[in-house]
Amino acid sequence: MILSVIAMLKAILSMMFIIFPLAVLDIIVKLIGLVAVLLALPFAKEKPRPPWPWNDEPHVYPGWRFIALPAWAQGVWDSDKYGALGNWFWGDRDPDRFWKKYEWLAIRNAASNWSRKWFMRYNTHGRNIAYRGNAIIDDNTGVTGWRFTWDKQSPWRCGLVILLRYGRTERGLWLRLGFKQYPANGDQAPGLASMFIPHPFKHIPLR
Secondary structure, three states: OOOHHHHHHHHHHHHHHHHHHHHHHHHHHHHHHHHHHHHHHHEEEEEOOOOOOOOOOOOOOOOOOEOOOOOOHHHHHHOOOOOHHHOOOHHOOOOOOOHHHHHHHHHHHHOOHHHHHOOOOOOHHHHHHEEEOOOOEEEEOOEEEEEEEOOOEEEEEEEEEEEOOOOOOOOEEEEEEEEEOOOOOEEEEEEEEEEEEEEEEEEOOOO
C-alpha cells in the first residue's frame, strides 16, 4: 500500500515537472515541422522501410511505397511506419500529390518519428498500468469519467484523461495529457499526448 502511494506521488510530480514540459516541447517540434517538412519534401526518395520495433504493425494499401525525407529531417519529422504516402486510410486520397504528402507528414501525422523517441513512447503491458478513477473511458460508446494512470515499472510515465458529459446532452469536455495508457489491455505502446487545449464540445453518444 505504501509503495503504491509513493509510486502515485512520483507520477503526480512527473506530470508537473516532466510530462508537462515534454508536452510543450512536443507542440514546438510539430510547429517547426510545418516549415521543415515543406523544405525537405522536394528531396524525399523511395527507400526500404526501416524495421518497426513497436507492438502496432503498419497497415498499408496496394501500391504503397516507402518514401523517406532526407536524413536531416527523417529522425524527427518523417514517419518510419508509413513514410510520406500514408497508411491504409490515406490510400484513396491521391497520396502521391505533393500537398497530400505534406498534409500527412506535417499535419495528420506530425513529427511522427519524434513521437516515437524513448521519452515519448515505449512498449509495456496493461498489467503494468496502475490507475485512479475509471478503468474504462470511451468517447465512441459514451462511457465517461476520468482516469490518472502510471506505469508501475516506470512511474514517471503517467497520463490523465477526462471525459465529462454536460447533463443528458451529447456534448461534453474532453482532455488528454501524458501517456495514453490503458489498464489491463494487453500489449501496448503508449505515446505521449500533448492536448493542452480541452475539447469543450466533444460529441459523446448517449448510452
